[in-house]
Amino acid sequence: MSGLFNEEPTIVVRRQPAQFQPSAPQQDVMPELGDSAQVIENLAVYGSPLLNAATELLGTLVSLPRQGEPRDLDRFRQQILDGISNFKRRGLYLDYHPSVIERSCFVLCAAFDEIILYTEWGQRARWENHSLLSKVFNQRNGGEVFFALLEKACQQPAKLTDFIELQYLLIMLGFQGRYRHVDPSALHDVKSDVYSILRHYREESRLPVPNTPQLKKYKQPKKPLSISKIVVWTAVLLGSGYFASEYWYHNRSAALLSQFSQLDLSDVNLAETNQDLVYVSTPEDLGLAPLVPDEPEVAETKTSSNVNWEILLAVFSQSSDVIKLSSELSKSGYDTYSIETDNGTELIMDAGTNLSAIKKLKNELNVRYGLNATIRRAQQ
Numbered sequence: 001m002s003g004l005f006n007e008e009p010t011i012v013v014r015r016q017p018a019q020f021q022p023s024a025p026q027q028d029v030m031p032e033l034g035d036s037a038q039v040i041e042n043l044a045v046y047g048s049p050l051l052n053a054a055t056e057l058l059g060t061l062v063s064l065p066r067q068g069e070p071r072d073l074d075r076f077r078q079q080i081l082d083g084i085s086n087f088k089r090r091g092l093y094l095d096y097h098p099s100v101i102e103r104s105c106f107v108l109c110a111a112f113d114e115i116i117l118y119t120e121w122g123q124r125a126r127w128e129n130h131s132l133l134s135k136v137f138n139q140r141n142g143g144e145v146f147f148a149l150l151e152k153a154c155q156q157p158a159k160l161t162d163f164i165e166l167q168y169l170l171i172m173l174g175f176q177g178r179y180r181h182v183d184p185s186a187l188h189d190v191k192s193d194v195y196s197i198l199r200h201y202r203e204e205s206r207l208p209v210p211n212t213p214q215l216k217k218y219k220q221p222k223k224p225l226s227i228s229k230i231v232v233w234t235a236v237l238l239g240s241g242y243f244a245s246e247y248w249y250h251n252r253s254a255a256l257l258s259q260f261s262q263l264d265l266s267d268v269n270l271a272e273t274n275q276d277l278v279y280v281s282t283p284e285d286l287g288l289a290p291l292v293p294d295e296p297e298v299a300e301t302k303t304s305s306n307v308n309w310e311i312l313l314a315v316f317s318q319s320s321d322v323i324k325l326s327s328e329l330s331k332s333g334y335d336t337y338s339i340e341t342d343n344g345t346e347l348i349m350d351a352g353t354n355l356s357a358i359k360k361l362k363n364e365l366n367v368r369y370g371l372n373a374t375i376r377r378a379q380q
Contacts, residue, residue: 047202050104050162051169053090057083057108061115062173069121080112080132100163103149109133110142111170114177143177147190154197161201168194308378309358313347313371322347328369350378 051058060083070076084105091101109132116122117131133142150167153160171191179187225233313329313336316322322345326336329349339346349365351358355375362373 048162048165049094050091050096050100050166053087053094054104054108054166057087057112058169058173061108061111061170064112064115065119065174069125073125077130077132077135081135084108084132084136096162100160104163104166106133106137106142107146107149107167107170109136110146110177111173111175113142114175143180146175146177147179150190150194154194157197157201161198164194165198165202168198306353308353309351309355309375310378311349311351311358311362311365312374312376313349313365314373315341315344315346317344319345325369332368334365351375 057080060080087108088101088105091104092098094101113127113131113133117127128140131140131142133139139145146167150164153164153167157164168191171187171194176187179190314325316325322338325347326338329336334349336347336349339348351361358375362375365371365373
């Protein structure tokens, strides 16, 4: 079977014939053939007849991971099947129940399939489609059945010690089955349990001891914060939020509040007028640049000191709205009059010549009555 692998060519070494020197004549000693059974037993490699029958297969199994791809894969598979058949034939002459030999063939096929399947050439050849288990036993779940048979055998170890020893040896040679993709400690526990059973019945044999798997090193968890630290950090965060809000309030809201305080709302009675107090922001409140430069405005105020101005309060399409607003303004002491135009009825108030006072009056009217009044020159 070893001739099927890609190995280096064999070098033939020729030995010189040994030169024998004549020795003194000795008496011819005839071997005693009556105790031939004891001689055959002494030639055994293992203490278990089952392992002795599987010696050739175990030797091939151990060498598989180190060998290359077979030249003829079908021939290689057939030679392994012939080896399984020879093992089964030899086992029938041993002092075992036929079911033990049958299960031994099963676990050997499962071990061969797994080792070949996880080699590079086994994956390329799609060994799982032509496995030994599917050929001999018409099964594909060797990894599960292997350990199921081991669990049943461990329930009666006195009768199945040799079978348990064969499975233990296959596990130590690398068979993992259903434990291949789980925590290695689970397979180590199985090895330890089986080793303890075999040591009870195989004290004189040298069994391989399962190695303890290396434990993963985990980082030490961080110590949680104490209650006192949590309280301190909470107080710091709340205090920072409070001082930040106070800073924003004094720097952003102080200017707006000062403008509200300058409004003259002494004669405003919201209960009577049933109106909400509305403040219309100016461009200065919003931080916008004035539309007209300061210098022309000053010049305009100087030249417009003798100009009469009027405030256009609103334009209505219905006369009832004009009468209603005019009556409300008259209650507060404001004199108004209306003019009919093409766009509707305009409600106007004479404002005088002081433009700065007129602007304050316009803002006050807008706030008190919710208007959008404008200032214009008085029409003749």
